[in-house]
Amino acid sequence: xxxxxxxxxxxxxxxxxxxxxxxxxxxxxxxxxxxxxxxxxxxxxxxxxxxxxxxxxxxxxxxxxxxxxxxxxxxxxxxxxxxx
Amino acid sequence: xxxxxxxxxxxxxxxxxxxxxxxxxxxxxxxxxxxxxxxxxxxxxxxxxxxxxxxxxxxxxxxxxxxxxxxxxxxxxxxxxxxxxxxxxxxxxxxxxxxxxxxxxxxxxxxxxxxxxxxxxxxxxxxxxxxxxxxxxxxxxxxxxxx
Numbered sequence: 001x002x003x004x005x006x007x008x009x010x011x012x013x014x015x016x017x018x019x020x021x022x023x024x025x026x027x028x029x030x031x032x033x034x035x036x037x038x039x040x041x042x043x044x045x046x047x048x049x050x051x052x053x054x055x056x057x058x059x060x061x062x063x064x065x066x067x068x069x070x071x072x073x074x075x076x077x078x079x080x081x082x083x084x
Numbered sequence: 085x086x087x088x089x090x091x092x093x094x095x096x097x098x099x100x101x102x103x104x105x106x107x108x109x110x111x112x113x114x115x116x117x118x119x120x121x122x123x124x125x126x127x128x129x130x131x132x133x134x135x136x137x138x139x140x141x142x143x144x145x146x147x148x149x150x151x152x153x154x155x156x157x158x159x160x161x162x163x164x165x166x167x168x169x170x171x172x173x174x175x176x177x178x179x180x181x182x183x184x185x186x187x188x189x190x191x192x193x194x195x196x197x198x199x200x201x202x203x204x205x206x207x208x209x210x211x212x213x214x215x216x217x218x219x220x221x222x223x224x225x226x227x228x229x230x231x
């Protein structure tokens with residue numbers, strides 16, 4: 001991995017279309033700004049991995065029988081509770 | 085016997101795609117209903133082309149099915165049916181969105197059905213494209229219970 005030292009407000013350029021800026025530094029946290037073309041997706045790694053895992057779980061359970069119960073759940077008008 | 089160019093063009097345009105699927109049997113559909121996901125979906129980055137299946141038995145739940153890997157599919161719901169205010173927010177932010185869906189996880193019984201509100205699927209019917217976006221807000225969970 002390429003490691004570069006940057007000060008507050010300084011920029012790293014990746015290719016000619018991506019800019020990474022150190023926006024603020026506070027204790028153990030660094031706020032980073034990323035400027036990239038729209039077609040390049042930028043994600044927090046652990047959030048992306050969580051979405052990928054949830055997509056895998058969803059695609060592995062295409063249960064049409066269970067799916068039939070969704071309509072009744074929604075018509076009850078219950079918005080739902082948060083789980084985790 | 086020769087065909088005119090016009091006839092050939094018409095035939096091309098109406099070309100049907102045939103797909104054998106485990107869940108829905110043999111499907112035949114027009115190539116123009118395929119949505120292109122340039123980045124795939126997280127976990128399925130290599131899959132780019134999907135169709136949306138309306139299913140009378142399960143409505144309002146629909147199916148987003150990969151045509152490259154027909155055993156990969158997702159149950160989806162219009163996000164407005166679950167959280168109307170999130171739908172309004174996203175329609176305002178994602179100007180090119182025609183519809184916003186959430187992925188439904190039909191967990192094995194007795195686990196409850198959950199929806200992923202953290203990563204909605206945005207569909208654009210004009211460009212026939214789609215993407216799964218990730219919301220910054222911690223307000224929305226990947227496993228939101230609907231019952």
